[in-house]
Amino acid sequence: MGRIICTGLGPGDPDLMSVRADRLVRAAQHVAFFRKKGRSGQARRMVDGLLAPSATEYAMEYPVTTELAFDSPAYIQCLARFYDEWADRLALLAQEQAQDIVVLCEGDPFFYGSFMHLYTRLQGRALVEVVPGIPGMVGCWSVTGQPMTWGDDALTVLMGTLPEDELVRHMQAADAIVVMKTGRNLPRVRRALARAGKLDQAWLVQHGTMPQQQIGRLVDTPDEVCPYFAIVLVHGQGRRPELPE
Structure with missing residues (x-):
């Protein structure tokens, strides 16, 4: 079974990524990242030129951003379904591919990062690791x-x-x-x-x-x-x- 590894990419400058994060990003064959619909995604832009040409990318597109009030029941339910679905997909992918999946995260994953919502849902279902990064x-x-x-x-x-x-x-x-x-x-x-x-x-x-x-x-x-x-x-x-x- 592969691991799901969330790599903190730091504040934006690729030179400020950790040595470990840089190594994981360059070697990754499966890469997932969050983004708004119609956007390339900040985390993905931060690793431009670093990914292997053979890497498979998985864009996790938020279903809503500012269309609904962030504290409204509709927003909370919509985001919960989104995180549930992607936790299922990543867990299944790690099992079927038997390869590591690198999830990109701006800053540090445990400091207001979206990956936290996947992290809690993946406990007991997959091997999950987090690589810290310099907060923005x-x-x-x-x-x-x-x-x-x-x-x-x-x-x-x-x-x-x-x-x-x-x-x-x-x-x-x-x-x-x-x-x-x-x-x-x-x-x-x-x-x-x-x-x-x-x-x-x-x-x-x-x-x-x-x-x-x-x-x-x-x-x-x-x-x-x-x-x-x-x-x-x-x-x-x-x-x-x-x-x-």
């Missing part, structure tokens, strides 16, 4: 050229999909902030940061570590829909040794 937020704060946390700073990671009042509550209590899943939620994130008194400290990093990377102060960025792969950062300013005069 780490790549984003590295390209700002500033330390993200100092001393005993408390770092809070938030989703832009949270209600505005919830965002404000967490932001007010945090020393350093990462906001993921911005995209069309950017106006709400901007308002929450302003209410928390931290808008002037915020950065917006779009496509961090990728060729189309953009970095700028959030206050200087137009209030328009930004890409899904955009992260808002507020760097910590905590305890540190004094610099010599």
Whole structure:
């Protein structure tokens, strides 16, 4: 029986993949990846030129993305069926082919990755391994050229999909902030940061570590829909040794 191996690809730059992930991707004969309908898929784009010509690819296309509210019963049921079906297909494929199946995942698979939903469904049905990767937020704060946390700073990671009042509550209590899943939620994130008194400290990093990377102060960025792969950062300013005069 083959294994199902989810490889974390890191923040976007192929040079930031782990040695193990790179080796598995290049040797894979069966490769699965998530994508929106009509798109190539971010994870698949990250391995362009790395896959063997003989590799068989399996595009796991989300049945819905933004068409339904993410917390609605219809959305939850639709996604549950999608993950059920692909867990069945991957388990059967691993058994029938007796070869490893490499599942591609941006960032780290266990950090808000879609593969987690397959991982829980595959337990006891297939041999499953996870190769960790550098989370996208780490790549984003590295390209700002500033330390993200100092001393005993408390770092809070938030989703832009949270209600505005919830965002404000967490932001007010945090020393350093990462906001993921911005995209069309950017106006709400901007308002929450302003209410928390931290808008002037915020950065917006779009496509961090990728060729189309953009970095700028959030206050200087137009209030328009930004890409899904955009992260808002507020760097910590905590305890540190004094610099010599």
